[in-house]
Amino acid sequence: MxxxxxxxxxxxxxxxxxxxxxxxxxxxxxxxxxxxxxxxxxxxxxxxxxxxxxxxxxLSPLVGIPIMLSVMILVATFHARKKGKELPYIFITILVGLIGVEIIVLSMWLGFGMISFTPEEVIPMSGMVIGNSMVAMGLALERLKSEFEQKRGKLLAALSLGATPKHAAHMSIKKTLNAALIPNIDQLKTIGLVQLPGMMTGLILGGVAPIIAIKYQLVISISIFSSVSLSAIFISMVMYRFFFNKQMQLLNLQDIKKDG
Amino acid sequence: MSDAIFQFNQVNRLVLQNITFTLHEEDRLIIFGPSGAGKSTLLHLFNRMDDPEQGEVLFHNKRIEQYDIPQLRRSVGLVLQQPHLFPDTVLDNLKFGPSLFNDWEEGRAERLMEYVNLPIDYLDKSVEELSGGEKQRVSLARTLANKPDVLLLDEPTSALDDRNIEAIEEDLIRLIEHNHLTVVMVTHSMDQAKRIGTKGLYIEEGQVIEYGDINQLLENPNTDQLKQFLHKS
Structure with a gap:
C-alpha cells in the first residue's frame, strides 16, 4: 500500500x-x-x-547512480572544505576521503546483500552516509585547528623533548577524534528511545512493517557510525602533518603554506 | 678550541643579525637584552626548534643539520617559560622523553624528584594538583629526564614569586654542577644572571653588543648600550 x-x-x-x-x-x-x-x-x-x-x-542504475553519487560527493566536499581552507590539499583530501568511505560502505551493502543496486536504495542510503561523513570531517578539522592553537605550548614541549610530530600530535588527535565521534556514540546509545530515526519513520509511514524498517535502520545507523569514524580518523591523520615542517618544527596556522 | 660545544657563525634569523660566538663545555651563558631583541629566537636555534636563514650553527664542530633532530633535542634540552605539562601524572611527564628513546630505568624518577626537590610521593599526583612553582620543577625534571648535556632555559622563573625563584635557582645551580651541564639561559633578572651565569651575551635589536665573562659584563660594561641597559634594570 x-x-x-x-x-x-x-x-x-x-x-x-x-x-x-x-x-x-x-x-x-x-x-x-x-x-x-x-x-x-x-x-x-x-x-x-x-x-x-x-x-x-x-535511468539505468549504472548511469543514474554514479551521476548522483558524484554530485553528492562534490557538493559535500565543497561544503566541508570551508572548515579547513587554511590547510593545503584540503579539497583533494576530503574528496578522496569521501570517495573511499562511499566505496567501502557500498561494497559492504552490496557484497553482503543488504541492499540491491537500485537508485531507490543506493542513493538515499549513500546520501546519509556522505552527509554525516561531511559533517564529521568538518568537525574534526575545526577541532584539530583549535587543538593546535590552544595546545601550542604542550606541542612545543613535546617536540623539544625529542618527540616526532606524530608523537607530539598524538594527544591533540585523540581529543579531535573524541570530539568528532562522541555525538555519534551518544546518538547510537539513545537510538529509538528519544526519537525514532528518520529513515525508520519514513519507511513505517510508507507502509513498511516496523521490523523491516528496523533492519534498514540498523544497516544505516551502523554504516553511518563506521563511516563517520573512518572520515574523522582519515582527515585528522592526513591533516595534522601540515602543522609541522620537515625540520619537526611547529608552524602557525597562518604560516601553513597554502598550496592545495 | 677543542672543547667548543656550540659555534654560531654569522647567523641571521628574523631580527637576529650576524650572530657569532662560541660556547664551550660547562659554560653557563646568559642571554640578555631588551624585550624583542631576539633572545628566545636565538635560544631556539640551539635545538632546532627554529633554523637560521643564513649562517651556520656548529654543534661539537659539526653542522647542526647533520644531527638527527629528536636525538639533538634529547641532548640539548629546553625548559620553556611556562611549564606546559602534559595532563597526566607527574611520573608520566617525567617518562615522556625517555620513553621515546626506550631509555628508562627503575629509580630514575625518584632521582629526578630529588634533583628538583619534590617529594617522591608526588610522582602519582596529577599535574593539575600542583602549584605554579611545583609545576616548573616538574617541567625542569622532565627535561632532565632525557639526560641532556646542554640545558636551554627560557626565563624559567619568570612566572614564579620571589620565594620560589630563589629555591629553584639553588636547585638549578646544584644540579648543573652535579651533572656538568652546559647552560644557555635567557633571563630578565641581572641578579639571576650573576648567580647562575659564567658568561654573558648582551643583544640589542638582534645584534650582539657584548659577549664575555658575565661579571665583567655586568660590572664593567664596555659599550654605552649595555651601560644604559644596566642602568635601567
Missing part, C-alpha cells in the same frame, strides 16, 4: 510556518525574511530533487 499526502493538505503547512513567522513579527526578531525565504527555498530544493530523483530512478 502506498500512502500519499493530498496536495491541498500540503498547502496547509503554511499554517505551521505562520507560527514562527508570527512570533518573529511580534517580538521583532528580524527573522521574517529568513523564515519566508528558507521555506520557499527548502520547498523548491525538495521539489527539484524530487524531479531529479524521478528522472534518475528511470
Amino acid at each position: 502506498e500512502r500519499d499526502i493530498p496536495t491541498y493538505s500540503l498547502l496547509l503547512l503554511i499554517v505551521f510556518v505562520m507560527i514562527p513567522f508570527t512570533i518573529a513579527y511580534i517580538y521583532q526578531l528580524g527573522l521574517k525574511k529568513d523564515i519566508i525565504w528558507s521555506t520557499i527555498r527548502g520547498t523548491l530544493q525538495l521539489l527539484l530533487i524530487g524531479l531529479i530523483l524521478t528522472y534518475l530512478f528511470d
Whole structure:
C-alpha cells in the first residue's frame, strides 16, 4: 500500500510556518525574511530533487547512480572544505576521503546483500552516509585547528623533548577524534528511545512493517557510525602533518603554506 | 678550541643579525637584552626548534643539520617559560622523553624528584594538583629526564614569586654542577644572571653588543648600550 499526502493538505503547512513567522513579527526578531525565504527555498530544493530523483530512478542504475553519487560527493566536499581552507590539499583530501568511505560502505551493502543496486536504495542510503561523513570531517578539522592553537605550548614541549610530530600530535588527535565521534556514540546509545530515526519513520509511514524498517535502520545507523569514524580518523591523520615542517618544527596556522 | 660545544657563525634569523660566538663545555651563558631583541629566537636555534636563514650553527664542530633532530633535542634540552605539562601524572611527564628513546630505568624518577626537590610521593599526583612553582620543577625534571648535556632555559622563573625563584635557582645551580651541564639561559633578572651565569651575551635589536665573562659584563660594561641597559634594570 502506498500512502500519499493530498496536495491541498500540503498547502496547509503554511499554517505551521505562520507560527514562527508570527512570533518573529511580534517580538521583532528580524527573522521574517529568513523564515519566508528558507521555506520557499527548502520547498523548491525538495521539489527539484524530487524531479531529479524521478528522472534518475528511470535511468539505468549504472548511469543514474554514479551521476548522483558524484554530485553528492562534490557538493559535500565543497561544503566541508570551508572548515579547513587554511590547510593545503584540503579539497583533494576530503574528496578522496569521501570517495573511499562511499566505496567501502557500498561494497559492504552490496557484497553482503543488504541492499540491491537500485537508485531507490543506493542513493538515499549513500546520501546519509556522505552527509554525516561531511559533517564529521568538518568537525574534526575545526577541532584539530583549535587543538593546535590552544595546545601550542604542550606541542612545543613535546617536540623539544625529542618527540616526532606524530608523537607530539598524538594527544591533540585523540581529543579531535573524541570530539568528532562522541555525538555519534551518544546518538547510537539513545537510538529509538528519544526519537525514532528518520529513515525508520519514513519507511513505517510508507507502509513498511516496523521490523523491516528496523533492519534498514540498523544497516544505516551502523554504516553511518563506521563511516563517520573512518572520515574523522582519515582527515585528522592526513591533516595534522601540515602543522609541522620537515625540520619537526611547529608552524602557525597562518604560516601553513597554502598550496592545495 | 677543542672543547667548543656550540659555534654560531654569522647567523641571521628574523631580527637576529650576524650572530657569532662560541660556547664551550660547562659554560653557563646568559642571554640578555631588551624585550624583542631576539633572545628566545636565538635560544631556539640551539635545538632546532627554529633554523637560521643564513649562517651556520656548529654543534661539537659539526653542522647542526647533520644531527638527527629528536636525538639533538634529547641532548640539548629546553625548559620553556611556562611549564606546559602534559595532563597526566607527574611520573608520566617525567617518562615522556625517555620513553621515546626506550631509555628508562627503575629509580630514575625518584632521582629526578630529588634533583628538583619534590617529594617522591608526588610522582602519582596529577599535574593539575600542583602549584605554579611545583609545576616548573616538574617541567625542569622532565627535561632532565632525557639526560641532556646542554640545558636551554627560557626565563624559567619568570612566572614564579620571589620565594620560589630563589629555591629553584639553588636547585638549578646544584644540579648543573652535579651533572656538568652546559647552560644557555635567557633571563630578565641581572641578579639571576650573576648567580647562575659564567658568561654573558648582551643583544640589542638582534645584534650582539657584548659577549664575555658575565661579571665583567655586568660590572664593567664596555659599550654605552649595555651601560644604559644596566642602568635601567
